[in-house]
Amino acid sequence: MEYDTKTPLYNTSDKTSFAYISAKDRWPVIITQGIDDVHRGIIASDDAETQKQGKQIVEGMAKLKYELQHDRQLTPLEDDGEPDIAGYNKELEQLGNPTWFDVPWLYSECYMYRRISTLFKRSSKWTNYDIFARQKISTFKSSRPAVIELAAKYKELVTQLETGKSAQQTAEAKEAADKILFMEMSEICLWGNATDLSLLTNLSYEDIQKLQGSEARKASEKNILVNDLEAAYETLLAAKKAGKAERRVDIVLDNAGFELFVDLILAGYLLSAGLATNVVLHPKSIPWFVSDVIPADFGALLNALADPQAFYTSQSDDDKHAERAPSPPLSPTQAEELSFLFDRWSGFHAEGQLAIRPNTFWTEGGSFWRLPATAPALHDDLKQSELVVFKGDLNYRKLTGDAVWDPATPFTTAIGPLGPSSGVRVLALRTCKADVVVGLPEGRDEELRQMEGGGGDSGCRKWAWSGKWAVVQFCDGKA
Numbered sequence: 001m002e003y004d005t006k007t008p009l010y011n012t013s014d015k016t017s018f019a020y021i022s023a024k025d026r027w028p029v030i031i032t033q034g035i036d037d038v039h040r041g042i043i044a045s046d047d048a049e050t051q052k053q054g055k056q057i058v059e060g061m062a063k064l065k066y067e068l069q070h071d072r073q074l075t076p077l078e079d080d081g082e083p084d085i086a087g088y089n090k091e092l093e094q095l096g097n098p099t100w101f102d103v104p105w106l107y108s109e110c111y112m113y114r115r116i117s118t119l120f121k122r123s124s125k126w127t128n129y130d131i132f133a134r135q136k137i138s139t140f141k142s143s144r145p146a147v148i149e150l151a152a153k154y155k156e157l158v159t160q161l162e163t164g165k166s167a168q169q170t171a172e173a174k175e176a177a178d179k180i181l182f183m184e185m186s187e188i189c190l191w192g193n194a195t196d197l198s199l200l201t202n203l204s205y206e207d208i209q210k211l212q213g214s215e216a217r218k219a220s221e222k223n224i225l226v227n228d229l230e231a232a233y234e235t236l237l238a239a240k241k242a243g244k245a246e247r248r249v250d251i252v253l254d255n256a257g258f259e260l261f262v263d264l265i266l267a268g269y270l271l272s273a274g275l276a277t278n279v280v281l282h283p284k285s286i287p288w289f290v291s292d293v294i295p296a297d298f299g300a301l302l303n304a305l306a307d308p309q310a311f312y313t314s315q316s317d318d319d320k321h322a323e324r325a326p327s328p329p330l331s332p333t334q335a336e337e338l339s340f341l342f343d344r345w346s347g348f349h350a351e352g353q354l355a356i357r358p359n360t361f362w363t364e365g366g367s368f369w370r371l372p373a374t375a376p377a378l379h380d381d382l383k384q385s386e387l388v389v390f391k392g393d394l395n396y397r398k399l400t401g402d403a404v405w406d407p408a409t410p411f412t413t414a415i416g417p418l419g420p421s422s423g424v425r426v427l428a429l430r431t432c433k434a435d436v437v438v439g440l441p442e443g444r445d446e447e448l449r450q451m452e453g454g455g456g457d458s459g460c461r462k463w464a465w466s467g468k469w470a471v472v473q474f475c476d477g478k479a
């Protein structure tokens with residue numbers, strides 16, 4: 001806490017904030033869905049001990065939901081053998097053992113997911129169980145139209161890069177084309193974040209499919225409120241021109257499924273275009289904020305692409321449960337394009353050019369303001385990178401400390417110790433799904449509030465809650 005910003009933090013007690021709405025309306029739904037999922041696991045098991053432990057986990061989640069809905073105190077986390085428990089409990093004490101509706105939003109939301117995780121880690125039969133796995137893979141399946149569209153585009157692009165078609169262009173024309181492609185790939189990667197599963201409580205599958213298509217992306221360009229992609233591109237190009245042998249890009253991941261798919265599109269493009277020689281992906285270590293990537297999700301995505309026909313046409317238990325009709329088979333071209341992706345990505349992975357590197361820092365309860373002081377080894381590792389891309393809303397909240405900044409505060413100020421001279425180049429690709437926002441031109445927040453659904457004079461920054469608007473912000477910590 002001593003390393004955090006002194007700017008006040010968003011708190012669940014503020015009824016005009018999304019903090020309050022998420023605690024009141026969203027978290028109970030998320031916990032209930034988790035309970036349902038474990039129930040299904042219990043029914044599917046014929047082992048008495050698994051069933052018994054499953055019931056204890058359900059009781060633990062029901063207790064958590066009760067305490068939340070009755071505004072009880074957050075209780076210290078029970079020891080599950082992991083080293084981060086002490087930090088969570090120390091902070092809880094420092095916060096004065098708060099109640100659910102009067103606690104900093106960021107800490108309490110992390111605490112909720114960490115507490116659910118203790119229930120599983122303390123069991124012997126459910127230790128690595130992910131209550132969100134079914135949702136993650138089935139939403140990826142329902143992203144089929146956008147996945148197919150992007151796979152075709154990716155194959156064409158990478159084939160052009162590899163067969164040297166683009167080499168016939170002049171160096172200047174090639175650079176201009178590379179820049180446009182970089183911007184497009186990054187924007188695909190940005191909007192892939194608009195559809196995280198924790199918002200599924202109010203979005204239908206059809207809504208999601210509409211949000212993922214290329215038409216939607218073009219229409220959304222005007223919704224990027226600040227766009228620093230050019231500056232980020234220039235740093236990668238400069239490193240390439242300087243002839244550096246190892247040029248690494250890191251992606252601090254957000255959600256699994258479609259978003260991870262587009263993250264891999266960006267990663268694969270950077271490697272094929274020579275804008276990076278290595279890409280390191282940073283997933284979470286425990287099930288987190290519903291849809292966040294854990295290492296198993298990476299494997300699940302590659303497995304799906306390894307045999308795309310089987311993945312799309314087979315009906316999973318989850319499809320049957322949701323009464324989803326079986327999908328029609330892929331055309332041979334579509335199946336081939338998806339297999340192309342699999343070959344490339346698994347090839348990069350096997351060669352060590354695409355690595356996945358978990359760290360428990362990402363699931364601690366605090367902001368990234370603490371990174372240099374509390375996770376110096378991770379900080380040093382990120383300094384080795386040319387560019388660290390932070391995906392999504394939660395990472396943005398953690399970068400900015402989830403504090404009530406004036407929205408015109410420069411991004412470089414709001415990220416504190418990860419700002420100038422931190423040694424880390426930060427690029428945030430974030431669709432706005434929470435109150436905190438910085439780096440806007442003076443007066444822009446007021447304008448957005450006055451637009452339809454923007455919050456008006458209610459005191460709520462409603463425009464920033466839906467994922468419709470985005471910010472792409474860069475800070476060169478090596479400058």
Ligand code: F6P
Binds near residue numbers: 193198199397
């Ligand atoms: O529960 C609210 C929240 O933490 C918001 O920050 C956001 O709506 C969502 O959960 C997580 O979004 P993302 O997956 O983009 O981090």
Ligand code: MG
Binds near residue numbers: 289292
């Ligand atoms: Mg997420």
